[in-house]
Amino acid sequence: MLPTPAKTGNGATRNVMTNSTFPQILTSKLRDYYTLTKPEVNLLILMTTSAGYYLASRGPLRIAGLLNTLLGTLLVASGTATLNQWMERVWDGQMRRTPSQSSMTLLIHCLPANQES
Numbered sequence: 001m002l003p004t005p006a007k008t009g010n011g012a013t014r015n016v017m018t019n020s021t022f023p024q025i026l027t028s029k030l031r032d033y034y035t036l037t038k039p040e041v042n043l044l045i046l047m048t049t050s051a052g053y054y055l056a057s058r059g060p061l062r063i064a065g066l067l068n069t070l071l072g073t074l075l076v077a078s079g080t081a082t083l084n085q086w087m088e089r090v091w092d093g094q095m096r097r098t099p100s101q102s103s104m105t106l107l108i109h110c111l112p113a114n115q116e117s
Contacts, residue, residue, distance in 0.1 A: 036085060037078035049073045 053066050085092075 033082075036082045038081040041081065042074060042077045045077045046070055046074060 049070060050066065053069055054061060
């Protein structure tokens, strides 16, 4: 649900998105989501996928097919890494080696999608 504009004293509307801290909050959130996708692991997955695509190709290498395959693989791997962190957030917080690595608990609050603030 989108925020509604708030009325000010002179009758004009003030847009919530023009807040000077909005770009900083957005940048922080995007950085957090990027971290949840485990980019280092995904790079290795994409390198392996590229090698497999090259070895399995017959004839000339089709760049469009390779890019589509890499994009699909990246989306699946990123979503899987994020889902894995969400599913294991309780156990990661209890383990001796990972209490400070429980990024899911720190970065994203698990609220239902339809819950209003």
